Amino acid sequence: MSNGSYVARPQGCPRLAAVSTPTARPGTSSRVYVARLKGTAVFDPLGDQVGRVHDVVVLVPVKGAPRAVGLVVEVSSKRRVFVPLTRVTAIDAGAVITTGLVNIRRFAQRATETLVVAELLDRHVTMRDGSGSAVVEDVAIEQQRNRDWLVTKLFVRRSSGRGGLGLRRGEALVVDVTDVLGLAGTPEQQGATALLATLEDLKPADLADVLHDLSDTRRLEVAAELDDERLADVLEELGEEDRVSIVSGLDVERAADVLDAMQPDDAADLVSELPTAKATELLERMEPEEAEDVRRLLAYDEHTAGGLMTTEPLILPPEATVATALAHARRQDVTPALAAMVFVVRPPLETPTGKLLGVVHLQRALREPPHELIGALLDKDIDAVLPKDDIGKVTRLLATYNLTALPVVDEGGRLVGAISVDDVLDHLLPTDWRDADDDVTDEAMTRSAHG
Structure with a gap:
């Protein structure tokens, strides 16, 4: 073991914890913990924010200390780009300062690269001294005098065995990266707890x-x-x-x-x-x-009203009060698009319901006293569609009347479901829209080579 000792990670320290000084600048030995670095704002030299740190890219050799080569930064429109650590001029508490030269191409991980938060946190490693195994909970990087950033320390929690200092199972400690085996291990060695903690919000x-x-x-x-x-x-x-x-x-x-x-x-x-x-x-x-x-x-065919609709919109009888309608609209499982409209029907209230009487718009309900009956607030002029109607008709009605949802009824006028605008958009956009690159027009960012 290096120096034969352990150092506990400081508690209650700033988001960007540094063991020696609060700032990591070229030529210093400051230590930055990656799990705390995630989410930190990234600024150009003029003080304009260009994004937030999403992860840190490292190269993990079979022998020797891993080298940190760059940051994955989330910029506008959820695009993630690569920022080489050579472009980072300072890492202060709550801020990363760059030269402003940022590659606007979407980050694509290479086979030789490892993401610290996504792949190293929760990795199971073995203590080199034979005292048992541990789980990696954080990774510290430090800039060397030659300006390279190396992984130097690991914050781990012992999962088995007893160390030379009497450390028991479940105890946490900071160790040198050279004190463990298996950091460049297989995916099976990594759990998901720490990664999930960073994604909780x-x-x-x-x-x-x-x-x-x-x-x-x-x-x-x-x-x-x-x-x-x-x-x-x-x-x-x-x-x-x-x-x-x-x-x-x-x-x-x-x-x-x-x-x-x-x-x-x-x-x-x-x-x-x-x-x-x-x-x-x-x-x-x-x-x-x-x-x-x-x-x-x-x-139903997926491009018809029946294929687009949900069978669980907000449905109430006409004798329900405004207070009841607003309580239903506040339900966490109801999307904002569907929460904007209550469908008022005769019993039964489960789809297919009794006859659709009309709808009550959330905006109208907010202007009325809580005891008012929603049957007195009906919009009876809203157009309904049949399950067989195509997506074109649905889109035209939503756009024409500035609606977030439409009722779907059968031939007898009974409500069978509702279509929200977000469901229509999902079907109108290209099938690969989630993977498509967004245009980034930030003039503060210019192209540079990946790494």
Whole structure:
């Protein structure tokens, strides 16, 4: 062991923790912990923010200390670009300062590169002194006198054995990177706990973007650690290939539970993308009511109103009060587009309902006293569509009347579902829109070579 001693990572320190000084500048020995670096604002020399740190790219050799070569920076429109550490002039508490020369091409990980947050955190390593194994919880990088950045320290938590200083299972310590074996290990050595901790506050669409960038194995590991509701939200935002891969890799019972938690229209879209045998098996394992909704939606062509609709909009009887309507609109499982409109029907209130009487717009309800009955606030002039109507008619109605949702009724005027504007957009955009590069027009950024 180097120097035969351990140093505990400082607690309660600034986001960018430095052991020797609070600032990492060329020529100093300051230490920066990567997990705390994630999310830090990146600025050009003029003080304009160009993005935030998403990860750190390192090269992990079989022998010797890994070398940090650059930052993955998330800039406008969720694009991630590569910023070589040679372009970084300072890492201060809460800020990374660059020369302003940033490659605006989307970052593509090379085979020789390793992402610290995505791939090294939670990796299981073995203590070189034979005292047991540990899990990597953070990685420290330091700039050397030759301006190279090296991984020098690891913040680990002992998972087995007892060290020479009496350290027991579960105790945390900072060790030299040379004190462990297996850092350049296999994906099987890495868990998902630390990575998930860095993603906890992300919106589903942003988390889906992160999962898309991971390897197939790592993506499934992270997805398996998410709870059913969270994973359902993320699957609704992923592209076809990624979500099919995840659902196919999950245990059947778990996959069925996640489908139960999804919006019926999104679940139906996903089931339709699966092999027939897999789809049939999952439908049989789902809750009967949820499976029935999905089967009903699968009967429609995907480019018709029936194929676009959800069977679970906000539905209330005319004698419900404004207070009740607003309480339903506040439900966490209701999208903003659907929350803007309450569909008022005769019983039964489950689709297919009784006759559709009209709709109440959220904006109108907010102007009325809580005890007012929604039956007195009806908009009866809104156009409904039939399940067989094509997406063109749906789009024209939404655009013409500036609506976020439309009712879908059967020939008898009974509500069978509703279409939200976000579902229409998903079908109008190219199938690969989630992967398409966005134009970056920030004049402060100019092109440079990757690395």
